[in-house]
Amino acid sequence: MSELSQLTPQPLWDIFANICAIPHPSYHEEALATHILQWAQGKGLFAERDQVGNILIRKPATPGYENRRPVAMQAHLDMVPQKNSDTTHNFTQDPIQPWIDGEWVKARGTTLGADNGIGMASALAVLADDSVEHGPLEVLLTMTEETGMEGAFGLQPGWLQSEILINTDSEEEGEIYMGCAGGVDFKTQLPLSRETVPAGYHKVRVALTGLRGGHSGGDIHLGLGNANKLLARFLADFCATLDIRLLDINGGTLRNAIPREAFAILALPREDVDTLRAQARAYLAMIESELAAVEKKTVLDVSDSQHDGQALTKACGDRLIALLHAMPNGVIRMSDDVKGVVETSLNVGVVSMDADKAEIRCLIRSLIDSGKLQVEGMLHALGRLAGATTVAKGSYPGWKPDANSPVMHVVRDTYRQLFNKTPNIQVIHAGLECGLFKKPYPDMDMVSIGPTITGPHSPDEQVHIASVGQYWTLLTALLKAIPIKA
Known part of the structure; x- marks a missing residue:
């Protein structure tokens, strides 16, 4: 059993530990994708892949929430493979070895893959936890984001049914991202x-x-x-x-x-x-x-x-x-x-x-x-x-900020109610896939949130344990707060 099993919330941390156990650097996500697809189908959920390998999973609304605006939670399947020069590790064969260091989860001599493994785990945890209340729900997991956003480039119109997308690839708790750089x-x-x-x-x-x-x-x-x-x-x-x-x-x-x-x-x-x-x-x-x-x-x-x-x-x-x-x-x-x-x-x-x-x-x-x-x-x-x-x-392309985004206002108000403080509304210089999603889904309302991750793309990568709990609290409350369809 993983050391992470002692952490809360569950099953998010257990799912993240399972993700770490399956090698998934860019261009080598197939084993993880197959595992997730079989996991979802085993739970009786609709699950399929598109022509570039992206995964789409659907879960029906919680009874009483059928009239809410449909939401997609989105993460990418791959991770950046970086290791210290004195670390022996084959990213295509060896599991990541997460461990707890005080307030943080780190990996032994390599990148951890919290970018975007924690976001992916949170989306799957929502699917696994029937106590989370939500409207019609989709989970979109994209291929090969870190080396060229190939899954986002290949996303076709008409596949998603959602009106709102929650990207989980941000790396600072307390910040809401509504725009990003292109590259x-x-x-x-x-x-x-x-x-x-x-x-x-x-x-x-x-x-x-x-x-x-x-x-x-x-x-x-x-x-x-x-x-x-x-x-x-x-x-x-x-x-x-x-x-x-x-x-x-x-x-x-x-x-x-x-x-x-x-x-x-x-x-x-x-x-x-x-x-x-x-x-x-x-x-x-x-x-x-x-x-x-x-x-x-x-x-x-x-x-x-x-x-x-x-x-x-x-x-x-x-x-x-x-x-x-x-x-x-x-x-x-x-x-x-x-x-x-x-x-x-x-x-x-x-x-x-x-x-x-x-x-x-x-x-x-x-x-x-x-x-x-x-x-x-x-x-x-x-x-x-x-x-x-x-x-x-x-x-x-970049993701052009929309100051009038309805979902951004819902996230901000939900955060205030939960934590009695106002989150920062930010534009991030890193690239998120949201800008590419706007081409096949120009009317989709998007926002990006996540826990605190430092040192991504380096062996110093670590995720703050308490912030994962805060992020989970925000995410689940946000899903419950999504308004009804117009």
Whole structure:
């Protein structure tokens, strides 16, 4: 039995423990989807999947609530697979190992998947708990949200019967979200030329590790260190006077996660190795000072390498380092309309190399289309200067705030009655699927709520136990408070 079985509310925590036990990173959600479908059918509920794999489950209204406006609760099936470098874990085969640490539930060395597993568990718990009073109810679970919102893109009109949608993918108790940023993936590829490492050169591995990482939307304003950018800065500035030859550079694993680690293989004259180590110590001291408020465990290590590949030519290596160093990152502009919210941002998420090309993958987010286009233009221009090819793809719309949303007012009033305080009405810089749902269901009234989750998309992810109870109280009261059909 899971350690989480001692927590309340039940069965939410038991269902979440079962979700953790079934591997479900992006593109590997099939086992979990099959389990949920069979679970729902075993309870006698209508349950089916669409052409892209999304799951729809329907539960009839509680007696006496048949005339309420129909509601869909929505979550996504996949989770972000991130782990510490010293953790052995295969996300496609091994279960997540949740554990209780005081007021929080965490995972052992990996992402927890509370994003969006807690939201999914809450929707399934409503289906399982006949004491929860509600009108006609649907649960929509979408595929592959974290790597491109593929389930939301594939959602067809006419499948859902609901008039209201409650998205469960928010990550701050006490906040109601009524809008979010749109986004677009951006890829830069630089062709490489290689040559034999010069005679007498010594090979080293430079490893920048220990950064916190985080969500490239919800955490982008925190000023966290980006390992790809910090390593490029070291190579461009502190190594500028050394005759280094670059053999390999890589960092980050997902375009929507702030990279925590980055690595480079260098060759340089043997007599300069001690200088490189001294430069690394000086650089580490500098960034520790600059990022003291947000990064406490940064490590920059230089060790010998046995890499047997060719090096980039000097000109090619310098061009790649300059390209990565010059690439913008982080907050581009704050919103004038929504105070305290990021309008446009960029995350330099993944850097990788093979024999003949280097690839940089980014995620651009913005509340406005022109903001996305501005950053796309910057990256296209930078690519032209570097002789790289660039492509933007997978653009998805933001969710435009509606200050007159009826369901938002119901959530706000319900929250006030329950907790005797007013929740914050927010627009989130992270991407939610609601903007995409508006295309097939333009008249659907939407809102997003959730418990407090910190460190999503990183192994530091944790969910606050008490906030899950508050979220459950709000969710169940909200379902009961949904008004009758007009």
